[in-house]
Amino acid sequence: FGRNVGHSIKVYSGAAWNGTYTDMVIRTVFGRMGGGLPVPATLAALGYGWEWNLATKTMNIIAHNGTTLTTKAVTWTPVNFRTYEITVTSDGAGTIRLYIDGAFIDSTTGGPTATNGASTIWWQTEIQNTSTSSTGATDFFFQNPKLYTTNG
Numbered sequence: 592f593g594r595n596v597g598h599s600i601k602v603y604s605g606a607a608w609n610g611t612y613t614d615m616v617i618r619t620v621f622g623r624m625g626g627g628l629p630v631p632a633t634l635a636a637l638g639y640g641w642e643w644n645l646a647t648k649t650m651n652i653i654a655h656n657g658t659t660l661t662t663k664a665v666t667w668t669p670v671n672f673r674t675y676e677i678t679v680t681s682d683g684a685g686t687i688r689l690y691i692d693g694a695f696i697d698s699t700t701g702g703p704t705a706t707n708g709a710s711t712i713w714w715q716t717e718i719q720n721t722s723t724s725s726t727g728a729t730d731f732f733f734q735n736p737k738l739y740t741t742n743g
Contacts, residue, residue: 592637592739593701597680601661601668601734603678606739608669611646612720615732618642619677619716621738622655622703627698634660637703638712639687641679643669652679661701665689674734716737 598621618631622638634640639654650667653660669675679688687702688695716733 592622592681592683593705594683595680596683596699596738596740597678598739599676599678599737600641600678600716602671602731603674603734604671604731606671607645607731608643608671609648613646614720614721615645616642617645617717618653619679619714619733620653621679621681621712621714623713623715631717639679639681639702641677641689642653650689650696652687652689652697652699654681654685654699656685656701656703657705659701661699663699665697667691667696676735711738
């Protein structure tokens with residue numbers, strides 16, 4: 592985490608971008624750590640990423656510095672039946688930036704600045720459903736994942 596890193600993934604959805612699904616979130620995070628595959632949940636350890644809340648129709652940048660979770664809502668209105676390439680970068684000094692289709696959307700501070708070498712670091716794309724009140728089906732497709740670092 593102490594250098595420039597980023598991850599990108601193409602996301603497609605039919606009607607789910609603008610459908611309402613109570614207590615359902617899709618997210619992609621780099622971090623989390625731990626010996627086993629983490630269950631879908633809010634970021635609670637060093638890491639960063641994005642999440643789309645299907646109940647509130649809110650895109651968030653999420654960042655965790657090892658102590659505190661920072662969540663910043665950003666302005667973005669996706670269109671159904673379209674693929675978006677969603678990219679999140681960390682500058683290694685705590686700033687997290689969100690890009691959609693190559694266009695800068697927003698940034699936040701509060702991201703990780705150091706590496707915890709004692710734990711496994713995960714890159715995870717997930718759909719989290721925290722209740723049984725959601726009805727209908729979601730149809731998100733995740734394609735062409737990329738993880739990159741720069742040593743400069």
